[in-house]
Amino acid sequence: MDTSYFKKFYDKSRSERIAALQQAGILSEEDAIRLEDGLALSPEIADNMIENQLSTYELPYGVALNFLIDGKDYAVPMAIEEPSVIAAASSAAKTIAQAGGFATVVQKRLMIGQVALKKVPDSALAEQTIRAHEADILKRANEAHPSIVKRGGGARKVSVRIIPADAIGGTPEFVVVHLHVETLEAMGANIINTMMEGVSPYLQDLTGGEALMGILSNYPTDCLATATCRIPANALAKGELSGEEVRDRLIEAYQFAYVDPYRAVTHNKGIMNGIDAVVLASGNDWRAISAGAHAYASRSGQYRSLSSWKKAENGDLIGSLTLPLPVGAVGGSISFHPAAKMTRAILGDPSAAELEAVIVSVGLAQNFSAIKALVTEGIQKGHMGLQSRSLAISAGATGEQIEWVSEQLKKEKNMNLATAKALLEQLKA
Numbered sequence: 231m232d233t234s235y236f237k238k239f240y241d242k243s244r245s246e247r248i249a250a251l252q253q254a255g256i257l258s259e260e261d262a263i264r265l266e267d268g269l270a271l272s273p274e275i276a277d278n279m280i281e282n283q284l285s286t287y288e289l290p291y292g293v294a295l296n297f298l299i300d301g302k303d304y305a306v307p308m309a310i311e312e313p314s315v316i317a318a319a320s321s322a323a324k325t326i327a328q329a330g331g332f333a334t335v336v337q338k339r340l341m342i343g344q345v346a347l348k349k350v351p352d353s354a355l356a357e358q359t360i361r362a363h364e365a366d367i368l369k370r371a372n373e374a375h376p377s378i379v380k381r382g383g384g385a386r387k388v389s390v391r392i393i394p395a396d397a398i399g400g401t402p403e404f405v406v407v408h409l410h411v412e413t414l415e416a417m418g419a420n421i422i423n424t425m426m427e428g429v430s431p432y433l434q435d436l437t438g439g440e441a442l443m444g445i446l447s448n449y450p451t452d453c454l455a456t457a458t459c460r461i462p463a464n465a466l467a468k469g470e471l472s473g474e475e476v477r478d479r480l481i482e483a484y485q486f487a488y489v490d491p492y493r494a495v496t497h498n499k500g501i502m503n504g505i506d507a508v509v510l511a512s513g514n515d516w517r518a519i520s521a522g523a524h525a526y527a528s529r530s531g532q533y534r535s536l537s538s539w540k541k542a543e544n545g546d547l548i549g550s551l552t553l554p555l556p557v558g559a560v561g562g563s564i565s566f567h568p569a570a571k572m573t574r575a576i577l578g579d580p581s582a583a584e585l586e587a588v589i590v591s592v593g594l595a596q597n598f599s600a601i602k603a604l605v606t607e608g609i610q611k612g613h614m615g616l617q618s619r620s621l622a623i624s625a626g627a628t629g630e631q632i633e634w635v636s637e638q639l640k641k642e643k644n645m646n647l648a649t650a651k652a653l654l655e656q657l658k659a
């Protein structure tokens with residue numbers, strides 16, 4: 231990838247940006263034409279994707295730049311309605327790339343399916359029996375979805391959790407059987423749901439209990455991705471604040487989000503700004519990723535920061551982010567949604583594990599940008615600068631009016647909708 235074409239990318243027109251991506255060797259001529267045409271979902275495909283379909287709901291689709299991940303350059307597509315997310319990701323990625331980039335670790339991708347059994351007469355005996363029949367259970371699961379076995383994946387392990395009755399909640403005891411399944415390049419919802427329904431009758435026979443349901447868990451604790459980065463303190467100086475001061479304030483921002491759930495939710499929302507935008511652009515299920523991420527943030531019993539920031543012995547700032555990322559490189563709408571196909575092309579047709587590495591790095595970049603702004607100049611300066619365009623559009627500005635109203639708004643004390651409307655009236659007068 232020749233990144234020299236990305237200079238002042240933000241100031242280029244849409245067509246110039248597409249041309250720059252083509253010149254950089256990221257887009258083929260065919261893909262550049264597709265992107266220029268707008269990646270619209272055809273009415274026929276849309277009608278076949280959901281029930282009672284009426285129209286499509288569009289979001290802006292852009293690209294975050296400067297990502298250096300495990301020694302490889304990436305331009306990362308994002309689909310998002312919120313201004314400033316792509317700018318923040320690109321700016322953080324630039325600082326981090328200058329410091330050596332992101333290093334990632336992606337776990338072996340094992341997804342989890344559950345069968346919940348109720349009215350089990352003797353749960354301790356049931357647990358023993360299930361463990362003794364692990365090989366049979368795995369065999370039946372794999373027979374329920376033979377094609378994933380042929381591809382080299384399949385059910386690998388069985389585990390059992392006994393969840394006691396809860397007098398306060400009025401809930402009965404559940405014996406919960408987990409299947410740990412290698413779904414290879416797929417997220418695996420359908421593979422796992424088929425397997426869990428396939429083994430349910432056998433688990434009932436083995437335990438004497440009654441299966442309540444068999445279903446994928448969206449909390450795949452064996453499918454974790456981690457990104458880390460290391461930034462010298464002198465790269466962090468901002469305004470009056472020295473690099474060391476900014477580093478220490480960034481660490482305190484993390485510590486605040488570690489101990490206070492009210493802050494942690496917002497801290498993690500900032501991380502998910504980046505993660506969800508790439509997950510969505512890649513055609514993956516962002517509800518699944520969000521649900522799993524927030525559960526992981528609560529794994530200690532308290533909802534905490536997903537990321538951590540620490541000081542290295544030599545004074546560098548070390549950032550780290552870990553979360554479950556059960557994304558797919560195949561399945562769902564990935565192979566036919568025009569924007570999802572474009573995302574795969576821009577990212578160089580990544581495997582599911584490589585996609586995880588990119589997504590977790592974007593999450594860490596987003597977090598770095600947000601907390602750095604918060605502990606230095608505050609978030610509103612940059613955010614409202616970009617928000618001004620949305621305000622101008624909301625006020626009714628069109629064409630060249632948008633730029634004018636947006637620029638005037640930035641100079642105003644009260645940057646809000648009323649001011650935008652007043653400016654537009656002034657322009658029209």
Ligand code: NDP
Binds near residue numbers: 378563
């Ligand atoms: P699909 O069932 O659409 O795709 C997976 C299938 O792709 C596999 O079963 C396999 O079928 C085929 N395949 C082709 N190449 C590979 C490969 N290299 N590795 C693995 N599989 C391959 O998707 P998923 O099962 O992944 O499910 C994802 C969808 O399920 C998402 O759209 C999600 O929204 C939805 N969903 C999510 C739920 C949840 O999160 N709780 C619940 C229900 C649905 P074959 O081998 O037969 O060719």
